[in-house]
Amino acid sequence: MSVIAIVGAGMMGSALSFPLRENGHEVRLVGTHLDREIISSGRKTGRHPKFDRDFPAGMKYFQIEELDEALAGAELMVSGVSSFGVDWLAETVLPRIRVPVLSVTKGLSLGEEGNLADFPSGYAARFPGLCFNAVGGPCTSYELVAGDQTVVTFCGPDPEALAWLKGLFATPSYHIRLSADVRGTEAAVALKNGYALGIALSVGLCRRQFKNETLHFNSQAALFEQGLKEMAALLRLMGAGEDCLFTGAGDLYVTVYGGRTRKLGILLGEGDTFAQAMAKLDGVTLESVAITGRVAEAVRKWAEKGICSLRDFPLLLHVDGILSEGRKADIPWEDFVRA
Amino acid sequence: MSVIAIVGAGMMGSALSFPLRENGHEVRLVGTHLDREIISSGRKTGRHPKFDRDFPAGMKYFQIEELDEALAGAELMVSGVSSFGVDWLAETVLPRIRVPVLSVTKGLSLGEEGNLADFPSGYAARFPGLCFNAVGGPCTSYELVAGDQTVVTFCGPDPEALAWLKGLFATPSYHIRLSADVRGTEAAVALKNGYALGIALSVGLCRRQFKNETLHFNSQAALFEQGLKEMAALLRLMGAGEDCLFTGAGDLYVTVYGGRTRKLGILLGEGDTFAQAMAKLDGVTLESVAITGRVAEAVRKWAEKGICSLRDFPLLLHVDGILSEGRKADIPWEDFVRA
Numbered sequence: 057m058s059v060i061a062i063v064g065a066g067m068m069g070s071a072l073s074f075p076l077r078e079n080g081h082e083v084r085l086v087g088t089h090l091d092r093e094i095i096s097s098g099r100k101t102g103r104h105p106k107f108d109r110d111f112p113a114g115m116k117y118f119q120i121e122e123l124d125e126a127l128a129g130a131e132l133m134v135s136g137v138s139s140f141g142v143d144w145l146a147e148t149v150l151p152r153i154r155v156p157v158l159s160v161t162k163g164l165s166l167g168e169e170g171n172l173a174d175f176p177s178g179y180a181a182r183f184p185g186l187c188f189n190a191v192g193g194p195c196t197s198y199e200l201v202a203g204d205q206t207v208v209t210f211c212g213p214d215p216e217a218l219a220w221l222k223g224l225f226a227t228p229s230y231h232i233r234l235s236a237d238v239r240g241t242e243a244a245v246a247l248k249n250g251y252a253l254g255i256a257l258s259v260g261l262c263r264r265q266f267k268n269e270t271l272h273f274n275s276q277a278a279l280f281e282q283g284l285k286e287m288a289a290l291l292r293l294m295g296a297g298e299d300c301l302f303t304g305a306g307d308l309y310v311t312v313y314g315g316r317t318r319k320l321g322i323l324l325g326e327g328d329t330f331a332q333a334m335a336k337l338d339g340v341t342l343e344s345v346a347i348t349g350r351v352a353e354a355v356r357k358w359a360e361k362g363i364c365s366l367r368d369f370p371l372l373l374h375v376d377g378i379l380s381e382g383r384k385a386d387i388p389w390e391d392f393v394r395a
Numbered sequence: 396m397s398v399i400a401i402v403g404a405g406m407m408g409s410a411l412s413f414p415l416r417e418n419g420h421e422v423r424l425v426g427t428h429l430d431r432e433i434i435s436s437g438r439k440t441g442r443h444p445k446f447d448r449d450f451p452a453g454m455k456y457f458q459i460e461e462l463d464e465a466l467a468g469a470e471l472m473v474s475g476v477s478s479f480g481v482d483w484l485a486e487t488v489l490p491r492i493r494v495p496v497l498s499v500t501k502g503l504s505l506g507e508e509g510n511l512a513d514f515p516s517g518y519a520a521r522f523p524g525l526c527f528n529a530v531g532g533p534c535t536s537y538e539l540v541a542g543d544q545t546v547v548t549f550c551g552p553d554p555e556a557l558a559w560l561k562g563l564f565a566t567p568s569y570h571i572r573l574s575a576d577v578r579g580t581e582a583a584v585a586l587k588n589g590y591a592l593g594i595a596l597s598v599g600l601c602r603r604q605f606k607n608e609t610l611h612f613n614s615q616a617a618l619f620e621q622g623l624k625e626m627a628a629l630l631r632l633m634g635a636g637e638d639c640l641f642t643g644a645g646d647l648y649v650t651v652y653g654g655r656t657r658k659l660g661i662l663l664g665e666g667d668t669f670a671q672a673m674a675k676l677d678g679v680t681l682e683s684v685a686i687t688g689r690v691a692e693a694v695r696k697w698a699e700k701g702i703c704s705l706r707d708f709p710l711l712l713h714v715d716g717i718l719s720e721g722r723k724a725d726i727p728w729e730d731f732v733r734a
Contacts, residue, residue: 231731277648302620305619309620364571
């Protein structure tokens with residue numbers, strides 16, 4: 057039995073308590089300042105407000121003011137914050153720990169020179185004494201909570217630490233592949249958010265064109281093909297290994313089907329501007345929007361330097377045009393097939 | 396205006412008459428001996444029995460006995476036969492023509508030494524004077540008929556012939572990428588049928604486990620990831636180029652959602668043996684079954700020769716065990732994550 061502190065009680069951070077408790081570990085779930093109601097709900101009702109089943113028995117809940125108590129004696133810190141919380145984590149939590157970290161955060165940071173960096177490497181540069189690992193791959197939190205068969209990738213720099221992490225988390229339904237390719241895995245699962253938004257556009261476009269709910273998959277599949285092609289090119293430019301593309305493809309597949317990115321894509325496809333769609337979605341912050349802007353910016357800088365051609369990224373740049381310039385969705389199909 | 400004969404009036408062969416007629420070409424649709432009712436239906440009602448809208452106006456229909464009449468003056472022969480009809484085509488149709496061929500057939504042939512060959516190359520070896528091209532990529536026939544946005548790949552040995560074909564078929568909703576990689580494109584879109592069956596297993600398995608119709612995508616996505624990884628390894632072993640993997644991925648995406656392969660996979664996932672499932676499906680012949688057996692056989696021969704390891708193809712071999720040995724579906728999840 058090990059003691060694990062999960063900091064960040066969003067859906068994915070919270071969901072990881074299920075395999076951990078199934079394996080009998082002590083789980084301390086710590087809410088950030090944004091998670092106050094989630095922690096209260098856990099204490100009062102034993103349930104996360106967004107899950108349709110109770111937390112496992114025996115969970116321990118902590119508000120952010122109780123962070124030190126939660127971290128005391130913990131052997132692993134799981135970071136459940138979103139990409140919007142990485143600086144907060146680095147300032148508030150990481151200086152207080154000496155144990156390995158496993159991060160569920162999806163995203164990339166953009167340097168001034170146009171270099172895209174994964175968060176674990178960014179953390180490691182600031183906290184060289186800590187061992188940073190991350191989870192990637194196709195896993196929706198509510199299906200993890202429901203016990204669906206799930207295959208994820210844990211990536212990190214130290215094979216022994218990875219094997220230990222796998223031992224903590226693996227269950228008969230939560231299967232864990234290990235990878236030394238932190239940069240590639242993290243890049244692939246971050247990029248997929250932007251491309252999932254691109255694919256979801258076609259769902260909305262088909263609703264608008266055909267006025268029916270009949271399944272329209274040709275256009276989704278064409279965007280999947282184009283998205284994967286662009287992801288592969290981006291991963292190559294970032295120096296990623298080969299296998300992470302498959303992880304990214306699986307993650308892209310699952311992301312098209314769930315959550316707010318899909319909703320946003322459908323609204324944009326139906327004809328909303330980004331501003332109109334965000335008003336309907338109540339201004340929620342989305343990883344897909346953040347990553348698209350950053351990667352498009354990076355690609356433009358790389359193209360200026362002659363490292364790549366903008367012609368290789370028509371889907372990325374189309375989605376970015378919708379998000380950052382208020383354009384309407386109008387998929388540039390012929391740009392996908394141009395020689 | 397060109398004259399095009401389509402031989403084989405199955406769904407995909409017939410669907411290609413829509414973009415051709417949209418572009419004003421003369422389309423002569425020839426049924427094989429299996430398509431007699433389809434041709435009669437076309438003549439009588441102007442509709443393919445499996446489509447929910449009429450054929451374009453001005454189509455010309457031919458029974459197989461009228462083949463010579465249909466071929467007279469045709470500038471292109473489109474082969475709409477399935478993989479079960481390739482020998483018939485080579486014996487009955489190809490000796491009579493001198494014009495280029497465009498094939499929609501999906502499949503691979505297996506040589507005695509375990510070599511997998513694409514059909515266009517097989518045809519070309521027998522008929523060296525003819526120019527064989529093929530269509531691959533994500534396109535369901537009923538969505539092509541409905542005018543959904545669709546992106547396909549035309550592959551062939553001669554860039555000029557490919558450009559001419561693109562000119563014949565391309566419409567504002569039917570977008571055509573050109574590729575010189577016949578082997579890779581044909582292999583990718585053939586392999587996807589077997590892996591689509593593998594992914595569909597999880598739909599049935601989730602129905603059995605959860606007794607609900609809630610969406611379960613983690614396991615589908617895990618199988619998509621594994622399937623794509625195995626496809627990439629197979630394509631590499633077959634000497635394919637890089638881009639065909641994306642075409643195969645898009646085609647895999649669309650194939651999971653439609654048709655008989657999906658139905659078979661769901662029945663197998665729900666617990667049927669292959670024999671039980673096929674009885675329910677009325678003994679229909681499936682490309683997915685044929686290709687899985689052939690590729691599994693090839694992989695076993697390659698493994699004997701030390702060219703590959705069976706450990707790299709757990710999903711393929713699991714599906715083959717279900718189809719050829721009567722085993723029950725029981726996804727070998729841990730084989731996917733083993734180092």
